[in-house]
Amino acid sequence: SAKKTMSIAQALYEGVDLGPRGQVGLITYMRTDSFRIADDALIAVREFIGHTYGPEFLPERPNVYKSPKGAQEAHEAIRPTSVELTPDEVAPFLGKDQLALYTIIWRRFVACQMSAAEYQQTQANIQAGEGVFRASGSIMIFKGFTIVYDEGSASNSDRTEEGLLPPLKKNQVLDLDRLEPAQHFTQPPPRFTEASLIKALEENGIGRPSTYATIISNINQRAYVRVEKGKFRPTELGFLVTDLLVKNFPEIMDIRFTAQMEGDLDRIERGQVRWTNVLKKFYERFQHELEKAKAEMKGEMPAGVECPECGRPMVIRSGRNGLFLACSGYPECTYTSNFERDEKGRVVAEKIPEVSEAEVVCEKCGKPMVVKRGRFGAFLACSGYPKCKNTKSLNGVDATDNGEPPPEQSVCKVCGGKMVVKVSKKGQRFLACENYPKCTNTESLSTGVPCPQEGCTGTLVERFSKKGKVFYACDQYPKCRFTLWDRPFDEKCPVCGTKVLLIKYDKNGKGILRCRKKGCNFSRPFEPSSTD
Structure with a gap:
């Protein structure tokens, strides 16, 4: 980074x-x-x-x-x-x-202080009926500075080999080996990486080498973007903040304004202009936009979809649990929904499965379960709330009481009760005492796989990152900081002897056991037993 x-x-x-x-x-x-x-x-x-x-x-x-x-x-x-x-x-x-x-x-x-590289270039025009085909090739005849520094040596080598032409003579008749038609379509610009974003900042005169790292850090820490496969993807918060600022402060959000401001600061540094004059000129324009924004700016943006209950336009709003869709007719219409975006960036309201109240009955009090919306989407809750707080996820998994106690962690360390597997509304599994709410003891779910770290006596347990992603860590943390992103399997690699293999899954959902040691290519199909 x-x-x-x-x-x-x-x-x-x-x-x-x-x-x-x-x-x-x-x-x-x-x-x-x-x-x-x-x-x-x-x-x-x-x-x-x-x-x-x-x-x-x-x-x-x-x-x-x-x-x-x-x-x-x-x-x-x-x-x-x-x-x-x-x-x-x-x-x-x-x-x-x-x-x-x-x-x-x-x-x-x-x-940068060496002689230039030299290439011998060849170009051949080949007549075929009314069509003319052009072939170009080049051969390096002097390495020059590339003997020290060549950014794409491997790819350049491949291109050089592909660009080699056979000996040709003028008016030579050639035999057609094959004709390969190719069709090219316009592609959207690729998403920014850190490197390409910094290059774009440089090209537009925004920032300085001393501020590039801070700019990148800010958009990450403020959750305006998230990084996927090394590329920035805007978050819903990023969309909302950008849309609001561009709409209400169009001049300040213009790239040319930022570049001009950088130039003004340089001129102030060189003594070519007084800083008070620059500030006065800026604030005269900014004050007008600021007063207008105070009166008109709302913390919402049009979503481009209609309310399914009243037909009014839906808007994107921000709440304590994040962004959501709300009807612009509030308080007359109180419809709200979570949402996502399709491949073209358009807002799509969350589709909630239709659940008949007669079909799902609370097993604790016998009252019907109803669909509710929470921070992590829709779920089923008992209509007898607050007397009965039973909940279920829409796929039928019980969110508060589920499963048999694991054999190795069946006893609560606080009160001696049984520990049972529970699932939070976010879908995260954990162990909790059966005597809740009298006993609130909870523990991470164990994999039963011993920690492979040398000298550690801990066991790998299931944990969750801040973004909700599952990972596996030693239960002796912080004494032992061993972690894995893939599910561990208690077996030694037969090739290199590394303890604990990794369970991975291909595109078809088939399990594969692989060695976690870099450079070892051992793998074999994974056939889970009834206990895995």
Whole structure:
């Protein structure tokens, strides 16, 4: 992540213990977007290139790069403090992530002062009836700077092999081997990753190297986005906040405004404009929008769907349990519903299964069960509430009283009663004493698998993350911090001897046992017994 990268860069800048050399700062100041390189650093790197790689890799004059508009020229470009400290030389003193970042900085710095790579390009026009087909190919004839730094060496190698053309002569007649028609459709732009979002911020003049990590951290911590497979996906809160701000503060939410403000701050720093004039000009416009928002801005947005009870438009509102759909006709109409979005981002109201009151009867008091809506969706509750607080999920699983006591955790440690499996309204399983509410003791559900951590006598139990995802952890926490995302299985790997295998499932729902050790490829079909 950007935050982690900046933290690692900070450590390299402040200094690392290099043994006999002592504490050494390995890179220059990293919160800068300047391309300027000091003269002494240019002399040192040119001497290093000529001595290490040969004179053919050294251009006649130093390569000079123009810094982006508005760059902070008070600092140099990010570079190693000494080109002689190669990644191989400092590797024994750095962590894995520190070495990876230092290697990129060192290689890019050296490569930026080397000769360009040279390619021999070939293009052939092939006439076939009225159609003309064009084939292009290129071959690298001089590696140049790519001998030190090549961002996509593997992919570039593949493209080079694919781009090789056979020997051809002018007016040569070719035999058709095969014709492969291809049709391309316009694809939507891919979702932002941290790297692509920072690049977009740079291109639009928003933020500075010192603020990129903070921007990324803020949108994550405020739950405006969530990360799925390394890409940002906006949350419902993100949709709501963005829609409200864009509607009520269109000028401030315009990308050009933010870029202009960055430019104004730079001009203030250089003494080209008085800060009071900039602030006065901004506030004159902002005050009008602020007063308008105070009078008109509501904490809701149109949902684009109609109320199924009265036909009025539904709106998205925020409550103590999150966002929900509500009828705009409130208080005349009190209909509410949870919702989700389809693949096109359109709001779709939650579909609640139709449950006949005559079909579901509370087994505790005999009264009919009714559909209620809670924080985690719809569920069945006894109509005798508050005298009877029995609840069930709509799929028939009892939410408060369920199952037989597990054999290894059948006795309550507080009162001696039986421990039974219960399911919360969120669908999370746990153990609770049968004497509730007199005894409120609860425990995590055990897997029965011993913790594989060396010297630990604990057992792996089922737990839930803040987002409700199941994981498995040692019950001796915080003494033992061993965790797994996949369900554990008490068996040793027959290949490498690693304790505890993982139960995974393919797309067809078939179980597979796999070794959890990186590099071991052992796997076999998982056939659960009656106790698994």
